[in-house]
Amino acid sequence: MGRLHEGVISVEDLKDILPPKERLEKGPVAIIECIESIPCDPCSLVCKQGAIIKPSISTPPRVDYxxxxxxxACVPICPGLAIFMVDYTYSEDKGLVYLPYEFTPLPEKGEEVIALNREGKEVGMAEVVKVITYPDKTSVVCIAVDKDLVMEVRFFRRKENGEKG
Structure with a gap:
């Protein structure tokens, strides 16, 4: 049993909807961590590939990997901030996590940040690789993390003045 009963979704809760290892090794892919049966469908409407499947407006979305x-395109459109993108092919020891981000000021490329898991606990260091902004939309921040943390990291916090990593 996962941790959803505690208010935190876990990889265990997601095991049946995560991409297979073979797909993760091919390049960037969307990860949808929405398990709520609520009326919402911007992700399926924005996907030009038809990769996001929602049999009904209240069915949680699934990705056709x-x-x-x-x-x-789906990352900044989700009102629940439940869509991420991961890329295991970034480098030999680092992977990328693309995160929806709604705070200001935005972090800067090259900034070292502290990677957080789904519970908000610190799990390692990360580097901001890219910041993507859209007019009137949620920004997307791409961070590089150790490959073993790619499926665990779901946010980050910026260092405070003088804080060491």
Missing amino acids: DKCIGCG
Whole structure:
């Protein structure tokens, strides 16, 4: 049993909807951590590949990993901030996590930040690789983390003045 009963979704809760290892090794891919049966569908409407499947407006979305090209259009559109993109092919020891971000000021490329898991606990250091902004939309921050943390990291916090990593 996962941790959802405690208010925190876990990889265990998501095991049946996460992409297979073979797909993760091909490049960027969307990860949808929405398990709520609520009326919502912007993710399926924005996906030009038809990779996000919602049989009804209240069904949690699922990704067709054979169709997903990792474009990231779904990440900033989710009102629940429940869509991420991961890329295991970034480097030999680092992977990328693309995160929806709604705070200001935005972090800067090259900034060292503290990676957080789904519970908000610190799990390691990360580097901001890219910041993508959209007019009137949620920004997306791409961070590089150790590969073993890619499926665990779901946010970050910026260092406070003088704080060491």
